[in-house]
Amino acid sequence: MAIDKVREYLKQWGIEGEIQEFNTSSATVELAAQALNVIPARIAKTLSFKHEDGCILIVTAGDARIDNGKYKKEFGLKAKMLTPEEVLEYTGYEIGGVCPFAIENDKVEVYTDISLKRFDQVYPACGSSNSAIGLSCDELYEYSGAYRWIDVCKDWDEELE
Numbered sequence: 001m002a003i004d005k006v007r008e009y010l011k012q013w014g015i016e017g018e019i020q021e022f023n024t025s026s027a028t029v030e031l032a033a034q035a036l037n038v039i040p041a042r043i044a045k046t047l048s049f050k051h052e053d054g055c056i057l058i059v060t061a062g063d064a065r066i067d068n069g070k071y072k073k074e075f076g077l078k079a080k081m082l083t084p085e086e087v088l089e090y091t092g093y094e095i096g097g098v099c100p101f102a103i104e105n106d107k108v109e110v111y112t113d114i115s116l117k118r119f120d121q122v123y124p125a126c127g128s129s130n131s132a133i134g135l136s137c138d139e140l141y142e143y144s145g146a147y148r149w150i151d152v153c154k155d156w157d158e159e160l161e
Contacts (some may be wrong), residue, residue: 009102021044027096054107100144
């Protein structure tokens, strides 16, 4: 199972036991926020886009949306999301459980969006549609192996805490 792969991956930081598994789905931002009893903006959603012969994963705040102009300026191409089949092929995770951890495909680049930085703790999925873990933004950045922080989102409230 994909969650087991994430659990094994997170062992290197000794936090594998902090993964939360729910009896209900956490496959969407709203469902994850309900399961965790947090505002939706604190959910760290992982979005996947086509990029040359690979893909780009961008971890954003739950209330953020990709700004096509910013994305094109950052990556030099139009934002085009992967199909569910491509997501599974590149990341090893199904939609609803996609996370930036334990990505074994060298054609995948992970980035973290600044929309997350307004929070002390955010909650990415852990490989299944009913899991999450609470991490600081610095931990998320480190554990995901992100290339860098980027600014490619819109519609998020900078003042929201």
